Amino acid sequence: MSNVDWQGKHVTVAGLGVSGIPAARVLHGLGAVVTVVNDGDDERSRAQAAELEAQGIAVRLGDGDTLPTSTELVVTAPGWKPGKPLFAAAAEAGVPVWGDVELAWRLRGQDGREPAPWLAVTGTNGKTTTVRMLASILEAAGLRTAAVGNIGVSLLDAVLGDEPYDVLAVELSSYQLHWAPSLRAHSAAVLNLAPDHLDWHGSMEAYAADKGRVYEGNRVACVYNAADPATEDLVREADVEEGCRAIGFTLGTPGPSQLGVVDGILVDRAFVPNRQKQAQELAEVADVNPPAPHNIANALAAAALARAYGVEPAAVRDGLRNFRPDPHRIEHVADVDGVAYVDDSKATNTHAAEASLAAYDSIVWIAGGLAKGATFDELVTGCAKRLRGVVLMGADRALIREALARHAPEVPVVDLDRTDTGAMSEAVREAARLARPGDTVLMAPACASMDMFVNYNKRGEAFADAVRARAAESA
Template sequence: MTAADELKGAAVTVAGLGVSGVPAAKALHTLGAQVTVVNATAGDKQWAEAAELEALGIAVRLGDAAAELPGGTELVVTSPGWKPATPLFAAAAERHIEIWGDVELAWRLRGPGAAPWLAVTGTNGKTTTTRMLAAILGAAGLRTAAVGNIGVSLLDAVLGEQRYDVLAVELSSYQLHWAPSIRPHSAAVLNLAPDHLDWHGSMAAYAAAKGRVYQGNQVACVYNTAEPETERLVREADVEEGCRAVGFTLQAPRPSELGLVEGLLVDRAFVPDRQGTAQELAATADVQPSAPHNLANALAAAALARAYGVEPAAVREGLRAFKPDAHRIAEVATVADVTWVDDSKATNTHAAAASLASYESIVWLAGGLAKGATFDELAARAADRLRAVVLFGADRALIREALTRHAPQVPVVELDRTDTGAMSAIVDAARELARPGDTVLLAPACASMDMFANYNQRGELFAAAVRALPDAADQS
């Protein structure tokens, strides 16, 4: 009996509305499940979504009514953001009720001949790598899509009318925590650094969730040679017979690795003679921007594509065609020989470190919600590159204290405003500090929600303030 057959008539509680919850509820309802959606927030957006679902015959409980597990529940399907310690899940565990994420649901509902998954996870670079991978697969003539945590519902991809040859799947640690059954064709863990520890409870639990992406891999487990923890996760994974460990590196590659040689991305993993030959895939200039961490993203994407059998020419074509999303080390303008760069997507210390390593003389704009992070290592590594720092946001004092310990020579300006309109003042302060040849870099190392709706708004307001400067030369 298939999962779809088992779900027919089952009482299923869907935890959460939004990008994943609404498609899950609709899919389950279409399969004949008795669906109740619960959501703790009860704003205008949630009431509108509830009305849409109720019109289909799906029950919805919002606000306080969502706190308890509905009676008769046989399965819980959760949106990724709900924490494992949520009382509703504790109640489900007491009753021995399974909890699936939307990714687990999508995996179980795949039909015969379903498209295999090439999966990407890691602390940073997931979206860029997944979209690079989709571009490469598309250049090879394959029917594909970038799906998962990237904003396109996996359920829509699995159950929709469009047929795919292969899917490029971005998976967050939240999604992997609730997806015990997925078995990708091949997968990559790009990097690991402390993040979302308030959700997972510990770094070990966070890493374990990421490591789930390797379980059952068929062809290749792709890891970062610069981060031994990613290789450890490969070694601990239970994979199919013949699945290989494939590394990527910013150095010259060893056998079974992809890496860089004299301005070229080369493959020593998916070639007939790994000991004696290397296959050119692309030039570093084909990857834009060519910052070190973005080259690492490109190598990981290329490794997954090669694991699927994609030819070298398609790797080059796909990387050339790829355009990064907004707010990822994007040059906004050059004003008086000072370059202004928006990397608002750098919402944790690992991402900020990669961004800071891309420039030599930096006026760094940082701050926001730390999410439990510490900043000593980041400050120590970046000290020699910093001309000055402008701090803002709720947890700016944590960064200031780290800079005092590890970069006391660097001038620091703090802004105590936490309103959305403060971005103009942040840019003005940076303009006073910058000198010709500097890069003013918005790489906050923190989440944005103390001052902004999200990192997108933070980046957009930064770009607008920069373009409003006298003599700004728009580079967008």
């Protein structure tokens, strides 16, 4: 169905929301006969349905499992699980299922323009930061680009909009990759792999396999994390175009076909004339904001993709210098009485929290929330020597408390048994009581936020508000 006449094609769009509604409108505009099916039938869904129906798009609320008659294609929201009856019915009827990423990929060039190549990024953690770093580097090189996909501009807008792009920096989740079978990127990176979303994928193997789809058909470079052998394994298993290279990144001294760090300098031994003997300086570690180890790794991955596209070293340096991280990602909030307060509310799983905890020497850790099936023994074992104290909050805090009792029994722990709006203020007060000058109070919860907050942004804002209130009291 690539570059075909969509006039009269019967397409079912699964799910109202940030991907389903734009997909329905785009397909309707191309002449398809669109029916949207949605599990929910609440007030918000009815309002969204009314807007679509006014445009001539049929909507079925509360009926997300039934495949409409005459459906020739299903376009699904990425979060819909593969085991839903709707997809089983589609498979039985021989109807293909695409995600919004697959739809955008297939619609590239629909307007007759040369499609912009995609530089794609996935991984358990660091995707958004890396994609935004990459877009900043590409912009510094004078290229027309955008950070798209699971971030920023929607992919459908990017491929169908009036703005012609030279190249796109694309963030892709495991959900999106699962539903994007024909995606073929110019180059792609898998930043890391750790257990996450296993309730959706069913197993770690299935989760990794979906992440690995990003390498399929790559033309120039498959970028992997030398410190995470599972990412290199995915490169080995990928079916790529002839001549496509495996490019590693490391926080240590790089070998041939790698990017790494030497004496505080980010260097390239992959995209140089003689990678056995030469290295190209790209930027200083100080150019990375913030220069925490995991963020330096993100910068190296972004640099590798940019270099694969032919970007000059000076643009890598300038792009990293220009980059400003999004809120709630290891964000310094304030110094109060000699103690630094850092908001990493985005650390919603143990892998992200591990990276955040590794960035500081002496920490009062604020943690807890919804564990999503995670265990915490390995995380606590790795950070125990850095902990001055721990403040726990949220629904699954007992899991972290038990891991601390097993592996760091000497560390003082405050267990907050409250979930009201004042809980974060108390957490900050207790953390301040435990902290000493030179310490860092780090909120890196290692858990999702929805037990107490609408999302991790609101959790981060509550932390920042509590810290600023304490700073005002201390002034």
